[in-house]
Amino acid sequence: MSRAYRVTVKESARRVIRAEDCVRTQLEVLGLLPCEQMAELLAIELTQLGFLREGGQMIRDEGKVRTMIDLASGMVDLSAVEDQDLELERKKSGMTRDDRGQTRKQVEEILKQQLAHEIDEGVERSQGELQQQITDKLESVLRDLRSELDHACNRATAAALKIKAAQMGQIKEMMEDPSSGSLTIVVEL
Amino acid sequence: MRVVSQFENDLLRILQGVVSRAPIDQFRSQLVRKQLRPKCLGRDAVELIEQSLAAGLVMRMTRSGAWQSGRHLRAGRLVQGNLWQRTPPHELGLSFSAASIDLLVDLTVTQNCDSMPSRVANSNQAAIDCTLGDRVLQYCIAHATAELPLLSEWYRQEPLISNELIALAMPDRYAAAEAFAVLDFEAWMTGTKAIMLEAxxxxxxxxxxxxxxxxxxxxxxxxxxxxxxxxxxxxxxxxxxxxxxxxxxxxxxxxxxxxxxxxxxxxxxxxxxxxxxxxxxxxxxxxxxxxxxxxxxxxxxxxxxxxxxxxxxxxxxxxxxxxxxxxxxxxxxxxxxxxxxxxxxxxxxxxx
Structure with a gap:
């Protein structure tokens, strides 16, 4: 009577997976004053939003998302990166009629190949999930960032207008409405 | 009375459909019918083609927009009126070469997304030899057959791939192309070519x-x-x-x-x-x-x-x-x- 023998193969893998995402946009800063002065005014506004200055750039980190603004060009770069340590272990069983010998080895080989394929699929699935998480994080930061930066640009522009007006002549009257964002400056030339 | 063969009749029907901006259904059957390439066209057919091109394309351009009164710039001056009011007749002439006849014959013979005939395909000479009239006819054919996938392969080869009018009006035709042709729009900004752009x-x-x-x-x-x-x-x-x-x-x-x-x-x-x-x-x-x-x-x-x-x-x-x-x-x-x-x-x- 022939017997069937169970063959069990176990594979484990350790991988480090990385997901990243980035997007770039441009601030609209009016050139009312020389570039360096506008950059300084913008830097002051961005500092109030939690940005830190590093040379000619303003940087803010929100969790895994980094926002970098180049003060000279107004270029805004958002990037998100996350690494994850992945440990995967899979076990698979098959049957063979030959406990020792070629048939058992063949069955083991086939099972190992199937396990390797399953592990690769598992890694790919985890990669996709991690990518989705990073994308979602970047999206949520992006949603609020546009209006934040618009307000900062508007305040920097208002400050630049005041300086420009003072350069042109004597300021007689200045009216500012924070709710609507309007600014009226009367200058005597 | 002029006598033409079945093939020549189909060719003329297609040409009429193209220049008169007729709905594609009016000449679809001629486009998709299986045809054998004739050794040559008869004299009557050639004369009818010439007449259709001469009169038909003029009507085609008129209907497209030449009739509309507009203001355009010519050599730094402003000219006004419809196309023939602002342009002297001698500047409006279109000439056609054998390339137009060949294209019409190929169009009549081709069936269902075939490639262009090998003597034309991959031939830069095909593009170089084209006159303005040939280019305008190519554009009119592309416009008329837009709904059909008939010529989809033709847009990846000369002379259509380098036809600036088609590129401007139908950039989606080239979306699947593997190579880009060099488009020389500067040549279209002066002379009779510019007048075609106006129309x-x-x-x-x-x-x-x-x-x-x-x-x-x-x-x-x-x-x-x-x-x-x-x-x-x-x-x-x-x-x-x-x-x-x-x-x-x-x-x-x-x-x-x-x-x-x-x-x-x-x-x-x-x-x-x-x-x-x-x-x-x-x-x-x-x-x-x-x-x-x-x-x-x-x-x-x-x-x-x-x-x-x-x-x-x-x-x-x-x-x-x-x-x-x-x-x-x-x-x-x-x-x-x-x-x-x-x-x-x-x-x-x-x-x-």
């Missing part, structure tokens, strides 16, 4: 509206990007040539079509209602949206010309062109149009 302005505007509708139906981000690449390539080359040759009047169709497309846009989502970007990350989405915004970018470019034109004085070079641009800009509500275009670009720039 086709309304048709180009319709094409832009068609492209806008097409883009709104696309769900695949890859297709949007492909189309955007070709649109950008064509618009950039065209606008650069128009700027260099001081023919802003030949870009009027961009403003007119832009007005129609952007004036109804209350939300950026209306541009790509069917687009599925759920599987893309943010940077890929941004790239996709940007590639679909060729028209707003072109409008902003013309807006920059308008801004510069405001500082051109009476004794400065380009005064007449600047005056034309200022008047056209006002007519189409250019300032509001530009605001719309900038708003779309700003929203698409970081659209998640």
């Amino acid at each position: 086709l302005q309304p048709e180009f505007g319709e094409s832009m509206l068609r492209l806008g509708h097409l883009k709104s139906q696309l769900a695949d981000p890859g297709q949007v990007e492909q189309l955007g690449i070709h649109e950008d390539r064509v618009f950039n080359a065209y606008l650069t040539a128009a700027r260099k040759q001081r023919r802003p009047d030949l870009c009027q169709f961009i403003l007119v079509a832009g007005n129609q497309l952007l004036s109804n846009t209350t939300s950026v989502r209306q541009w790509f209602p069917c687009l599925d970007v759920s599987k893309l990350n943010v940077s890929q989405r941004a790239a996709t949206y940007r590639s679909g915004a060729s028209l707003p970018r072109a409008i902003c470019q013309i807006g920059d010309w308008h801004r510069e034109s405001r500082s051109i004085g009476y004794f400065d070079e380009g005064y007449v062109e600047s005056q034309w641009l200022k008047s056209c800009w006002e007519q189409v509500g250019g300032n509001q149009l530009r605001q719309q275009a900038e708003r779309v670009l700003k929203e698409l720039d970081v659209q998640a």
